[in-house]
Amino acid sequence: MAAKMLDGRKLAGEIFEEIRTRVSARVAEGKPAPALATVLVGDDRASDVYVRSKQKNAKQVGIDARDHRLPASITTDELVELVSSLNADASVSGVLIQQPVPPQIDMTRVIAALDPVKDVDGFHPVNVGLVALGLAGAVEPCTPAGIVELLEHAGVSISGAEAVVVGRSNLVGKPAALLLLKRHATVTICHTRTRELAAHTRRADILVAAAGKVGLITREMVKPGAAVVDVAANWVGGKQVGDLGPGVEEVAGWLTPNPGGVGPMTRAMLIRNTFNAEVRRRP
Template sequence: MTVIDGKALSAKIKEEVRVEVEELKNKEGITPGLAVVLVGDDAASATYVNSKHKACENAGIYSVVHTKPSSTTQEELLELIDEMNNDSKLDGILVQLPLPKHIDTTTVLEAINPFKDVDGFHPYNVGRMVSNLDSFIPATPFGVMRMFEENNIELSGKNCVVIGSSDIVGKPMASLLTNAKATVTVCNSRTKDLSAHTKAADIVIIAVGVPHLLKGDMLKDGAVVIDVGINRLDTGKLTGDADFEDCKEKCSFITPVPGGVGPMTIGMLLKNTLKAAKLRDKREGTNA
């Protein structure tokens, strides 16, 4: 059984980005730029935005953080996005989710220039990803795919179960696995007899926000478990959607929580920002 070390892999990716950013500056005179918008005072979101800002600085990426009060109107947020779309120093725009309830998330995400959509949530990028065309891929599923690659985990022909069907993780994850020629089953809260699906799976990816939902007796021997969930227990301890201790002896590979998929997200966001900077020429004439 191998525990996949997301921290170590994320550090490797960040170093790859730092080296490439330096080369881009020296050869092309381009400094990649990322703007993050935080609306409201959600503590977890603020911590995450801070981490993104620090990671950008360490990689040599120009970083801007716009912190707005929860009273910010949708029109004000859209005006800010328009300004950022037209700022040539910015290659990536990321609006931290969730947004306050009075703001329509879809309208906001669709307002971002697709060539600056480093979160990969714009319908343009979602459509291209589903069609297996070059696109910005949402950072968390992108990170999971890199984990498979780094650990030589074959996807073609494998039975994969994705538990959770969110737009951020579950749906893009299923598309990426399908593009890799895996046989994919997507389960959700309405799924009957979840264990019947997971017991047949070579690979299980879980992202539902329910602590310890996945147990060892729900897996077949040698299964790969990727735990995207992160939950804080009453004790303050962070834990995943899979019961790590119960599952690990059944697994060939498993990700821990914390220290698994979580650290990968920022590393892949930096990758997307670097990619966006390399696409500056294509972006010209597209509201940027």
């Protein structure tokens, strides 16, 4: 029996429409439209595509997209100077610094320099800490927030569920585990060095694959009926593939396509975070 699709494209479209309506209502009240400043360092083609997609999504909901392109030779101090100017610009609602950046850039310093309210990626230590503590007011990181939104929208029961997150990155694995824990799942974090990985994944009612290793999760490792979210973006022969091996769709109860599952939701959460940042600054 084929798994039900967790369709990120469809849900993202609904979220974009919701935000478009809310932006229009604010503008009709005489309030300024939100503005998203994107910062791209260097000329990485993949990053350029990602930034353009995010700008397109912003514009389609009525958010002003402001593009900042910097040479690959820029220093950390110069990038921090730009971030500081965007912090001080009252017309800017949120700031996105596209990663990866050139190796000479100290992203720890750059992120720390960003105003936490304008940190629409949810990477600032203040926001990371609020998420870790389960406190209100955090800007939740986009990909983990998108995962939870997909599950909840599909009616997947998170409270009390066994959730296994395979991947421990600061961008996806760790915060995804925290957001699931906040919703009362019993969470296990695994990774590529976990011994007897299958013994953990076979228990999972919710399985998040975010290790970045092609074919890591085989059909034998999936509990029948589980909700499986494939986050990884691996490239094989010029095509994007995730961490799942063949046949998982025959075992899982719910499954994200890849691409078309988590990716669109990441952008949708970014747009929602940008709108919410503007609302927090200027109710």
